[in-house]
Each structure stands twice: as structure tokens, then as C-alpha cells.
Amino acid sequence: KALPLTANGKVNRQMLPAPDASRPDLKQTYVAPRTPVEEKLANLWAEVLKVEQVGINDNFFELGGDSIISIQIVARAHQVGIELAPKQLFDNQTIAKLAAVANLSREVVTEQGIVTGSVFLTPIQHWFFEQNQPDSHHWNQAILLEVRQALDPALLQQVLQGLLEHHDALRLQFVKAESGWKQINADVKGIVPFQYLDLSVLSPDQQKAAIEEAATEVQGSLNLAEAPLMEVALFDLGDSQRLLIVIHHLAVDGVSWRILFEDLQTAYKQLSQGKAIALPPKTTSFKYWAEQLREYAQSEAVRQEQDYWLNQIRTSSQILSPSVLPVDYTGGDNTVASEKKVSVALNVEETQALLQEVPAAYRTQINDVLLTALAQSFARWTGERSLLVELEGHGREDIFNDVNLSRTVGWFTTHFPVLLNIGEASNPGEALKAVKEQLRRTPNQGIGHGVLFYLNENRELKEQLQALPQPEVKFNYLGQFDQVLSESSLFAPAKESCGSERSLRGSRNRLLVINGSIFSGQLRLDWNYSENIHRQSTIESLAQIFVEALRSLITHCQSPEAGGYTPSDFKKANVNQKDLDQLLTKINQKTSH
Incomplete structure (x- = not known):
């Protein structure tokens, strides 16, 4: 059933059906699983997402799901004979839709013996x-x-x-x-x-x-x-x-x-x-994954991404000034030994709203919201409406039909540059929609950037990619850990130090590294910087501006006037935001008569 819209093409919250009182945190009325596959998937979601009951029309992201949790879902499904890919969870965000595309006989290459x-x-x-x-x-x-x-x-x-x-x-x-x-x-x-x-x-x-x-x-x-x-x-x-x-x-x-x-x-x-x-x-x-990546690097599929990444070079060069980030001490050595950390956090209620209420307004995922707050906070600090940021992704992308990495240990991380541009956005909703669309345009969650740079045999292409202005900021959302270290777990995070993970003689390649994670129901962001380059007070101020921006986004998405679609919600339509808004207004006018 279509969502009721306002004249502006936004979701008309007042016209939505009242939520079932037995499920106060979810907007959908509970509909029980109808088939064995739906029942298995609903039980898996409930177990991994720590939700008491999952109906077949409940949205994965509104239940608190994210890209890393999707991998855990794929792993559990594999164990009960249901083959899924994380991408299918993003394209089919309810049990009803996911069960319809689930494969009970997908051929996946695995080696149960010792791999040498x-x-x-x-x-x-x-x-x-x-x-x-x-x-x-x-x-x-x-x-x-x-x-x-x-x-x-x-x-x-x-x-x-x-x-x-x-x-x-x-x-x-x-x-x-x-x-x-x-x-x-x-x-x-x-x-x-x-x-x-x-x-x-x-x-x-x-x-x-x-x-x-x-x-x-x-x-x-x-x-x-x-x-x-x-x-x-x-x-x-x-x-x-x-x-x-x-x-x-x-x-x-x-x-x-x-x-x-x-x-x-x-x-x-x-x-x-x-x-x-x-x-x-x-x-x-x-x-096997490493072998497949090596072949993929020479394929037509990844070559088609060249224009996207090279266009990032041109756009970044045109928009950004040579060095965007202000520094307190010029010429300071960016060493591991000089690295310090400032931590900020949301409370439990704010974190829950971020996970379960915010996604519905603009069909967003948590990274969209965090990166919008990041772009807004840096805009206040630097005066620039654009920020070139290096994103870290989990890297276990669905680019091969015969690969399932959901229970494979190894270093799969991807690094890739994204230009966040909030332009003339006049309110949190406009900024969020702009950043959401910029992230959706990144092909295959950025895995092709590293593949083209390090594995492709075209040297000229590598030189062109090297010309990309280097991000000075890295952002990494590590996901939720409460599912892993739950109350029933043998373990809990300890408070004592585990020593230095990296040699103090080492160097850092970014000025600021921001890591986000959720422990004990709270989102925490660690802002890592060099005391040779920035004062603690500078980073504390910036981190606080970020939290304020994030709270504003949460409050906005909870408000009745919030909500709307963006072009990536209609992949086959090939429209821009302005045309989409006009189209939705016309549709709404016709349905209101």
C-alpha cells in the first residue's frame, strides 16, 4: 500500500494508521509469518536485532539494522539453508519481500578443509x-x-x-x-x-x-x-x-x-x-576472494566505474580549496605517538531514536545521518559547504554470485573518497537528502576504488587516481556491538588499557579519524587527532558541534513535517530531486481529489 503524502510529496504522518500498542516502537501493525521461510527469517531478525517479535512488513532499518548486521543475518540464514546476499536486504527491506527473493539452492564456493x-x-x-x-x-x-x-x-x-x-x-x-x-x-x-x-x-x-x-x-x-x-x-x-x-x-x-x-x-x-x-x-x-578480486580488477564491470572515480577528482579539485582543515600548529609531525582522542556520545534514548525512528523519514541508513552531521559540523568549522572524506566500509560486497563472506575471518575493509556537499541546504532535511543521494551514487559501496588503484593493470589510470585530492578526514562507523557482547555473553568490554595497538614510531596518514560504534545502547564517537597539529579544545569544540548537528537531525526526523523521497528511492525513474518533488506533488493532488 502506498504511503499517504502531503502536498509537498512528504509522508503525511497524521494519515498513517495508528501503531499496534503491543509494538510501541514500530509503525507497522504486526503481521505474522505465512511460510516456513518467512518464519525462519523473522526468527533470525528477532534474534540478531534483539527484537521480541518481527512481522513480515517490518522494515529492517527501522528495527535498527545496518550494513554490518545484514552480514550477521546472511550468516545465520546460511546456517538454516537460506542463501541471501547483504544487497538483497537493502533492496528488500521487509521479511515478506526478502523471503520472495531468498535462494534455497545458491551455489557458493566454500572449502571446509584447511586452506593453505x-x-x-x-x-x-x-x-x-x-x-x-x-x-x-x-x-x-x-x-x-x-x-x-x-x-x-x-x-x-x-x-x-x-x-x-x-x-x-x-x-x-x-x-x-x-x-x-x-x-x-x-x-x-x-x-x-x-x-x-x-x-x-x-x-x-x-x-x-x-x-x-x-x-x-x-x-x-x-x-x-x-x-x-x-x-x-x-x-x-x-x-x-x-x-x-x-x-x-x-x-x-x-x-x-x-x-x-x-x-x-x-x-x-x-x-x-x-x-x-x-x-x-x-x-x-x-x-578464493583474493583470487576473484584479482580477476574482477580487469573486468568490464569495474572498468565502468572509472568515470565515476575520475569525476570525483575533477569535482573535488574544482570545489575544494587546497587545504580545507584549519590547524593550530603548522608543520607538526603527524605521528602515532602524538595521537590523542576526544570522545562524545548520545544517550540511550537518542541512540534508539537514531536507530529506529530516524530511518523512516527519508528512507535513510545510519551512515547517511552520521555523515550529514559530519558535513554540517565541518561547514561550521571551516566555512566550506563541501567536505572530502575518506570512508571505511566493511568491504564484503556482493560482486560475485558464488561468494558468501558472512562467516569468513580476514581484513576486507575498503577505503574510498566521497565528496559530501550540503550546498545551499537550508534545513536538516534538505542536507540529509543531499548527502543520502551522494552516498547512493557510490558504486558497490566503494570497493572498486581500491580494486582499480591497486589491482588494475592500467598504470595511466592509477596515476590519474593518484591525482585525487587526498582526504584529511577519515570516518568509520563500526556498528553495534550489543548483539555480540550481550548480557548473556561470557564477556564484557574491560575498562583497563590493552596497550598500544600500533607502534609509537609509526605515522598517521589523516589529520582526523572519527570512529563511531554502539555499546550498551549508546552511540559513541571517538575523534582521533595529533596533539602536534591540533589543540584538544579545538577537537572538543568540533566534536560537540557534531553532536548538536546530530541531535538536530534526530529532532527534525521525529517532527510531523519531516519526510520525503529522493531519486534513489526510484532507481528506474532516472529523475532529479526537483523533478521528483514536482511529480509527487502532482500525484498527491490527483489522489486528494
Whole structure:
């Protein structure tokens, strides 16, 4: 059924049916699943999204879904015999529509045995080695966890060995040859380095210092030439434990951690009950993905993206002044050692509104809203209505029919430039619609930029892409972690430091890096900067302006007058915003008579 519209082509909220009182957070009346596939999908959504009941007409994004959660949905569906691609969730945002396109017999390439042998470098790995960091072995992702029920060190070691066998990327190793860096997937020969440290006799302050000291040592101890690129430490504090897991970034990313947390808990529970480790089936290997990307780089499909990325160069060069970002100290060294962080957050109620109420107004996803607030806050700081930003994506894009990466561990991240331009937008709604459309124009969530830059054999194209003005700001929304570290989980985030994930001798390649994530129901944004270049007060002020802009967007989207369509909502129509608004006004006038 079509949504009732106002004369301006916006959703007429007063004409919408009243929500069912038993489902106060959702605008749709509950409609129960009608088929076995719908029932399975509804149960999966409810489980992953932590919603009590999901009807077949409920919208994925209005339930709090995002691109990373879509990967988790795909993984769970795969386990119950339903083959989906994350893109299908974006194109079919209700259970009713998704069940209609779900494939029960999609042929996906998987290897359930041990994957070994030479592996092509992926674009993000090429990028890493291009940075030529002085201590490339010390560039990790790590987490320190509070353990809710005491772990048996012997069982834990068995679990780690099971993870090492099951997740091939944990056994990657890298060797520098004359022609450059080579990647090899090793066999299961080694063991995961593990240490158990009894700190129970120390005072709380001494324990905190001892954890940080040991963690700092572990962070710098990985060797790229020797698998596994992982080390674990269990700290006994007497009345509790802490678990440190350090993995080199070359082998892991944000989505991978979710898989590893789940498997860590599953395997430990199985062993503690006297059962053998039995993890869900593996999805497509990192090795096969790297091979497919290499072929894709020479394909017509990715070549068709050239004009889009080269046009970004021309547009960015025309609009932006040479250096947009103001600095407090000119000529300061942008080093890891000088990196500091300012954190800001929304409260639980604001975060819930951002996740579940805001998407309906303009059919947006969370990144659209966060990046609109980013563009608005930088416009106030710099006076420029455009911002060239480097976005990080999860990189597990649907570009191959025979690939499912939903339970594959590895570093799949994409980096790509986007020019955010809020132009003459006079209110939050106009700015949000403008940014939404700019993001929708990015082909395949930006994966082609790195593929063309690092894997395509056309040298002239690479030189042209290198001419792109470099973003000075990087933005990365890491998603929601409450589904992973829930109340029933074995673990919770610890408050102590896990040491420095990167060598202090290293350099930073962006002036500002903003990372967003949701823990304990709250959106938090960490603004990372160099104290050699910016004062803390400058970044605190900018971060606060961002939060104010975000709150204004949330309030606007909750207001009765908010709402409207944009061209990307009608992909086949090929219209611009002005024509669409006029068309919707005419349609609404006809239906109102």
C-alpha cells in the first residue's frame, strides 16, 4: 500500500494508521509469518536485532539494522539453508519481500578443509604495505575483555587451537621478497601463543599497571613471517579475570571480531560440557576472494566505474580549496605517538531514536545521518559547504554470485573518497537528502576504488587516481556491538588499557579519524587527532558541534513535517530531486481529489 503524502510529496504522518500498542516502537501493525521461510527469517531478525517479535512488513532499518548486521543475518540464514546476499536486504527491506527473493539452492564456493598456499594481496593489504611503517609487525587490532565466569586456561587453549584450524586467515604469514610482499596461508603447525598471568596478590592499581605493561609487550611481539598473527593472555585478578586477544590487522577486521567472539563462546561452552568443538560451516575462503578480486580488477564491470572515480577528482579539485582543515600548529609531525582522542556520545534514548525512528523519514541508513552531521559540523568549522572524506566500509560486497563472506575471518575493509556537499541546504532535511543521494551514487559501496588503484593493470589510470585530492578526514562507523557482547555473553568490554595497538614510531596518514560504534545502547564517537597539529579544545569544540548537528537531525526526523523521497528511492525513474518533488506533488493532488 502506498504511503499517504502531503502536498509537498512528504509522508503525511497524521494519515498513517495508528501503531499496534503491543509494538510501541514500530509503525507497522504486526503481521505474522505465512511460510516456513518467512518464519525462519523473522526468527533470525528477532534474534540478531534483539527484537521480541518481527512481522513480515517490518522494515529492517527501522528495527535498527545496518550494513554490518545484514552480514550477521546472511550468516545465520546460511546456517538454516537460506542463501541471501547483504544487497538483497537493502533492496528488500521487509521479511515478506526478502523471503520472495531468498535462494534455497545458491551455489557458493566454500572449502571446509584447511586452506593453505599462496594468497594474492587484496587492495587493503597493498595499501598497508604501501604505508611503509617502520614497525609493520606492530599494527594490530586488540580487545581486552572482562570475563563473567572464570575460564579454565587449559580449555581456553584448546578453544584457541580450534579457532586457528577453522579460520584460515589467522594462519596468514607475510614475507618480503624482491618483487614485494608475499602472502601465504600456512598449515596448522603452530599453536596460538598463550600466557596465563596470576596477578591476584597485587592491589587493584598494581593489577591495572601490570595488565597494561603485559599488553604493551604482547602488542609488539607479533612476527609477520610466522603464523599465527595472534597472541592471547589471560589475567587472574583473584575475584575476576581479563582476557586479552591481539591479532595483526592484516588478518582481521571489525566483522571478523564478531565471528570470533561467537565462535570463542560456542567452542568454550562445547568443551566445558564434554563435547567436541563443532563450529558452523565455513563460508568462502579469504584466498578464493583474493583470487576473484584479482580477476574482477580487469573486468568490464569495474572498468565502468572509472568515470565515476575520475569525476570525483575533477569535482573535488574544482570545489575544494587546497587545504580545507584549519590547524593550530603548522608543520607538526603527524605521528602515532602524538595521537590523542576526544570522545562524545548520545544517550540511550537518542541512540534508539537514531536507530529506529530516524530511518523512516527519508528512507535513510545510519551512515547517511552520521555523515550529514559530519558535513554540517565541518561547514561550521571551516566555512566550506563541501567536505572530502575518506570512508571505511566493511568491504564484503556482493560482486560475485558464488561468494558468501558472512562467516569468513580476514581484513576486507575498503577505503574510498566521497565528496559530501550540503550546498545551499537550508534545513536538516534538505542536507540529509543531499548527502543520502551522494552516498547512493557510490558504486558497490566503494570497493572498486581500491580494486582499480591497486589491482588494475592500467598504470595511466592509477596515476590519474593518484591525482585525487587526498582526504584529511577519515570516518568509520563500526556498528553495534550489543548483539555480540550481550548480557548473556561470557564477556564484557574491560575498562583497563590493552596497550598500544600500533607502534609509537609509526605515522598517521589523516589529520582526523572519527570512529563511531554502539555499546550498551549508546552511540559513541571517538575523534582521533595529533596533539602536534591540533589543540584538544579545538577537537572538543568540533566534536560537540557534531553532536548538536546530530541531535538536530534526530529532532527534525521525529517532527510531523519531516519526510520525503529522493531519486534513489526510484532507481528506474532516472529523475532529479526537483523533478521528483514536482511529480509527487502532482500525484498527491490527483489522489486528494
